[in-house]
Amino acid sequence: MSEKLSRFSGTGDYIVSEELQNSVNVAIALGRPLLVKGEPGTGKTMLAKSAAENLGLKFIIWNIKSTTKAQEGLYVYDTVQRLYDSQFGDRDVSDIKQYIRLGKLGEAFTSDEQVVLLIDEIDKADLEFPNDLLWELDIMSYFIPETGETITAKNRPLVIITSNAEKELPDAFLRRCIFHYIDFPDKAMMASIIKVHHPDLEERLMLQAMEAFYSLRNVSGLLKKPSTSELLDWVQALELGGINPDRLTHELPFLGVLLKKNQDLDRVPRNQQERGGRSKSFPYSQRG
Amino acid sequence: MFINFFHQLKSEGVPVSLNEWMTLMEALAKGLAFSSLTGFYYLARAVLIKSEAHYDRYDLAFAKHFQGLETSDDVIKHALEWLANSQPPLHVPPGERSPFANWDLDELRRQLEDRLKRQDGEHHGGSQWIGTGGTSPFGHSGYHKAGVRIGGQSVNRSAVQVAAERHYQEFRDDQITGVRSFEVALRKLRQFSTRTEGPKDELDLDGTIDATCKNAGKLKLVWERPRRNTMKVILLMDSGGSMNQYMQLCSRLFTAAHRATHFKDMRFYYFHNCIYDRIYTSPSLTSRNAVKTEDVLSSLKADYRLIIAGDASMAPSELTMRGGAIDWDMHNEQPGLFWLERLARHLPFSVWLNPIPSEHWDRTEGYYSIALIQRVFPMFELTPEGLEQALKKLKAKTK
Numbered sequence: 001m002s003e004k005l006s007r008f009s010g011t012g013d014y015i016v017s018e019e020l021q022n023s024v025n026v027a028i029a030l031g032r033p034l035l036v037k038g039e040p041g042t043g044k045t046m047l048a049k050s051a052a053e054n055l056g057l058k059f060i061i062w063n064i065k066s067t068t069k070a071q072e073g074l075y076v077y078d079t080v081q082r083l084y085d086s087q088f089g090d091r092d093v094s095d096i097k098q099y100i101r102l103g104k105l106g107e108a109f110t111s112d113e114q115v116v117l118l119i120d121e122i123d124k125a126d127l128e129f130p131n132d133l134l135w136e137l138d139i140m141s142y143f144i145p146e147t148g149e150t151i152t153a154k155n156r157p158l159v160i161i162t163s164n165a166e167k168e169l170p171d172a173f174l175r176r177c178i179f180h181y182i183d184f185p186d187k188a189m190m191a192s193i194i195k196v197h198h199p200d201l202e203e204r205l206m207l208q209a210m211e212a213f214y215s216l217r218n219v220s221g222l223l224k225k226p227s228t229s230e231l232l233d234w235v236q237a238l239e240l241g242g243i244n245p246d247r248l249t250h251e252l253p254f255l256g257v258l259l260k261k262n263q264d265l266d267r268v269p270r271n272q273q274e275r276g277g278r279s280k281s282f283p284y285s286q287r288g
Numbered sequence: 289m290f291i292n293f294f295h296q297l298k299s300e301g302v303p304v305s306l307n308e309w310m311t312l313m314e315a316l317a318k319g320l321a322f323s324s325l326t327g328f329y330y331l332a333r334a335v336l337i338k339s340e341a342h343y344d345r346y347d348l349a350f351a352k353h354f355q356g357l358e359t360s361d362d363v364i365k366h367a368l369e370w371l372a373n374s375q376p377p378l379h380v381p382p383g384e385r386s387p388f389a390n391w392d393l394d395e396l397r398r399q400l401e402d403r404l405k406r407q408d409g410e411h412h413g414g415s416q417w418i419g420t421g422g423t424s425p426f427g428h429s430g431y432h433k434a435g436v437r438i439g440g441q442s443v444n445r446s447a448v449q450v451a452a453e454r455h456y457q458e459f460r461d462d463q464i465t466g467v468r469s470f471e472v473a474l475r476k477l478r479q480f481s482t483r484t485e486g487p488k489d490e491l492d493l494d495g496t497i498d499a500t501c502k503n504a505g506k507l508k509l510v511w512e513r514p515r516r517n518t519m520k521v522i523l524l525m526d527s528g529g530s531m532n533q534y535m536q537l538c539s540r541l542f543t544a545a546h547r548a549t550h551f552k553d554m555r556f557y558y559f560h561n562c563i564y565d566r567i568y569t570s571p572s573l574t575s576r577n578a579v580k581t582e583d584v585l586s587s588l589k590a591d592y593r594l595i596i597a598g599d600a601s602m603a604p605s606e607l608t609m610r611g612g613a614i615d616w617d618m619h620n621e622q623p624g625l626f627w628l629e630r631l632a633r634h635l636p637f638s639v640w641l642n643p644i645p646s647e648h649w650d651r652t653e654g655y656y657s658i659a660l661i662q663r664v665f666p667m668f669e670l671t672p673e674g675l676e677q678a679l680k681k682l683k684a685k686t687k
């Protein structure tokens with residue numbers, strides 16, 4: 001099985017560090033889930049997509065919300081429908097199978113082709129959620145008592161799990177995973193990311209925008225630091241707005257694209273936000 | 289050599305388990321370190337370290353342990369080759385591949401534990417140990433070494449150099465405690481309703497089956513009263529000036545409280561330094577989101593649990609004087625202490641959480657106001673342990 005998975009080497013639209021490539025390949029070789037953690041916008045979701053594309057595998061996404069239960073990933077038994085049918089319907093209710101709906105894990109296990117299964121933002125779920133999936137992810141199989149059926153992975157999927165670094169995950173779960181923390185991109189890497197998205201961007205505008213962006217990230221006490229995706233949006237706004245790169249040394253147009261929280265906007269002095277500021281050295285000083 | 293690295297990691301405080309160590313051995317046997325120290329650096333990190341907060345400790349341990357080897361990757365190369373060569377890669381069909389500890393892995397673990405005990409402290413050549421490990425039944429090597437490129441050969445700097453640069457110092461978590469531990473603590477605050485109150489609106493499965501059987505197979509639903517958590521909580525957080533340095537800590541408590549779905553009701557309010565006749569529904573404390581403390585109080589029954597989070601550090605006048613509020617537009621008619629006492633009287637289940645470590649409470653700038661407030665509210669440190677003690681207190685009346 002896993003020998004079919006060759007190795008991950010990135011895709012044209014996704015800039016990936018060599019270390020991260022390696023982590024993906026270690027996870028493939030060991031048949032373990034890869035847990036990717038990092039600030040929002042560091043490309044975790046995109047990594048899984050890129051891996052699927054690069055390895056030529058089907059891509060299955062399980063988006064986790066605060067209400068998601070582990071069981072939903074395995075299967076849901078629609079008892080209500082069955083009850084309804086038994087009283088009023090004309091379906092054969094003795095065939096329980098038709099009331100069993102496989103979840104994303106089941107979909108990944110039963111797929112004829114090998115898949116990349118992304119369990120996205122696992123830290124959104126209940127505290128015990130990861131533990132509830134341990135066994136199934138380990139043995140790549142589960143039992144449905146209602147039908148007496150065992151669902152076993154035809155091909156071991158590459159499981160990529162992301163976490164936004166908000167909540168710690170249980171130790172037992174962590175011990176099973178290969179772990180990779182995606183560093184916030186340095187300037188060189190950020191430049192490549194921007195170029196992938198905006199190939200025709202004027203070089204000076206890009207450099208000035210990055211300069212401003214990184215100083216902004218250094219403002220202490222921000223509730224939410226601007227991320228890669230916000231920088232990408234901002235660069236686009238600057239380009240569309242026809243902003244002269246030189247203006248960025250002393251003012252930050254469209255600041256709302258970078259900072260989404262009002263309190264964060266308050267931390268950057270007004271005069272730097274729209275009009276020219278005075279200090280040349282570090283224009284985005286912290287308030288009081 | 290390797291096993292000493294395990295000890296080194298432990299002594300730097302990295303929580304690495306034997307299980308993960310075995311996985312690393314499996315990975316080495318598969319050639320995933322690609323016979324280079326750099327490869328080993330990233331491989332071992334990916335397998336052993338599960339939080340960026342421990343990356344720095346890993347770097348320290350790695351730099352210390354492999355310093356002597358810095359100039360030559362040969363040592364590790366030989367060790368790895370030896371390990372890899374002693375294990376002909378096997379192709380094991382999916383069904384037979386149990387990632388769970390089957391007996392041989394258990395046996396390995398036992399051996400390893402044994403070895404750890406025997407070799408503790410004494411110096412020994414790694415190859416000897418690996419040699420023993422190499423003959424071990426890692427039978428799952430279904431992946432050809434050459435198929436994976438691990439540890440970029442393009443990296444010129446040695447792994448020890450990379451480790452010594454300690455890029456992850458700022459991620460260390462020595463002081464910071466996470467949301468999860470707060471959440472775990474908050475879970476303990478429960479108070480269940482009895483089965484005699486409330487509507488019967490939960491399906492009683494066993495009862496239904498029983499009744500349906502008695503009803504000759506015709507469906508008869510039986511409902512029961514669910515046991516619900518009746519705990520109601522109000523959280524008041526200081527959101528001004530001196531609290532900025534504790535913002536991360538407080539926001540973790542806030543996040544944890546926000547995620548707690550097991551309370552019947554959970555309300556959040558904010559204040560600056562002390563509570564007066566107005567509190568706020570948003571941490572920005574603008575008059576637009578001010579509400580009368582009086583009104584909030586009258587909407588709360590005495591069974592609400594009150595948690596106040598703040599550094600309790602202020603000028604004594606802010607507590608004891610009319611018009612003492614730090615914000616000039618506050619014009620409090622009653623001193624802060626009056627309001628605190630009123631809150632404590634109205635809500636007998638109440639605690640104060642202080643982000644300042646308790647050993648400093650009698651020494652910080654705000655020692656006087658801290659002492660005054662402690663006379664009104666039992667005060668605990670804003671740590672998972674402190675929160676746990678506080679929650680215990682919240683189950684019983686304060687006075």
Ligand SMILES: Nc1ncnc2c1ncn2[C@@H]1O[C@H](COP(=O)(O)OP(=O)(O)O)[C@@H](O)[C@H]1O
Binds near residue numbers: 016039042
């Ligand atoms: N390494 C990267 N290469 C290319 N684009 C990236 C990269 N990292 C982030 N992006 C951009 O940022 C956006 C957010 O990435 P995403 O994968 O959703 O982040 P996360 O899942 O970590 O929050 C993506 O849509 C992509 O446009």
Ligand SMILES: [Mg+2]
Binds near residue numbers: 044046162
């Ligand atoms: Mg994402």
